[in-house]
Amino acid sequence: MNSADPLSEQTMQALMFNRKLWTIFLSEAMRDTNPQPLDVRQKIANISVFVLSQTAALQLAPKFEHFRPLIEINRNIAAGLSGRS
DSSP states (O other): OOTTOTTSHHHHHHHHHHHHHHHHHHHHHHOTTOOSOHHHHHHHHHHHHHHHHHHHHHHHSOOGGGHHHHHHHHHHHHHHHHTOO
16 A cells, blocks of 8 residues: 555554544543643643544544544644744
8 A cells, every 4th residue: 555545554553643642632631630721621632532533533434635634733733832833
């Protein structure tokens, strides 16, 4: 399979990594000792649930058009964390 194939091994590995990453974000947002305000934690948890459900759906039935929202969310989070937002 080539890299443009949504079922490629590389794509499946990226989706698995994305699930692991967002599982960590969700776990940290739900942690009682997290120093962030509750509303921020709730927003992170909501985004995490969305990303996890979309990622799981893509693992079951990958379609190119369904990758775009996840890519945009990940890019925005990365930009915010690096101070480029």
